[in-house]
Amino acid sequence: MIIGIGNEYRRDDGLGPRVVADLLGRQPGDPALAGVDLRVSDGESLGLLSLWAGAELAVVVDAVRDGQVHAGRVHELVLDDGDEVDPAGRPSHGTHDIGFGDTVALGRALGRMPHRLVIIAVAGHDFGFGPEPSAPVAAAVLPVADRARELVSRP
Numbered sequence: 001m002i003i004g005i006g007n008e009y010r011r012d013d014g015l016g017p018r019v020v021a022d023l024l025g026r027q028p029g030d031p032a033l034a035g036v037d038l039r040v041s042d043g044e045s046l047g048l049l050s051l052w053a054g055a056e057l058a059v060v061v062d063a064v065r066d067g068q069v070h071a072g073r074v075h076e077l078v079l080d081d082g083d084e085v086d087p088a089g090r091p092s093h094g095t096h097d098i099g100f101g102d103t104v105a106l107g108r109a110l111g112r113m114p115h116r117l118v119i120i121a122v123a124g125h126d127f128g129f130g131p132e133p134s135a136p137v138a139a140a141v142l143p144v145a146d147r148a149r150e151l152v153s154r155p
Helices: 011-029 045-052 100-110 135-153
Strands: 002-005 038-041 057-064 074-080 116-123
Touching: 002 011, 002 045, 011 038, 011 057, 011 135, 038 045, 045 057, 045 100, 057 135, 074 135, 116 135
Parallel strands: 002 038, 002 057, 057 116
Antiparallel strands: 074 116
16 A cells, blocks of 8 residues: 655645655556555544554655755655654654654554555655645655555565
């Protein structure tokens, strides 16, 4: 499964939904995407836990604030069963109320984690109102969609 987190009307935060929209457009003619569940989420923790619970692989795409001005920089974090996540030390804290590390900890406590979780986080800098992402984040949509497709197409 691939989950795009974000709000398409909050500029760079719309990265996740844009990636999913690109993949949905490819899915009918792409054997690598056959049977892949493509979803959009607002990033709310319990909703994510419901989406990915028990999945063999969940790829999560989100725009993040990386604490610096590196808009468009792509970070990837892989968590297999039992791996720990440091919510303060990873570029996985999105623009949502609860940090991603906290969501993972909650998922583990509730037994609602995928076997393998891959987070593709793209640094954004403009999370204001509007439908268009910044140029660096817009440029990251296709490469991130390609990477997510590659991850789910591996045997």
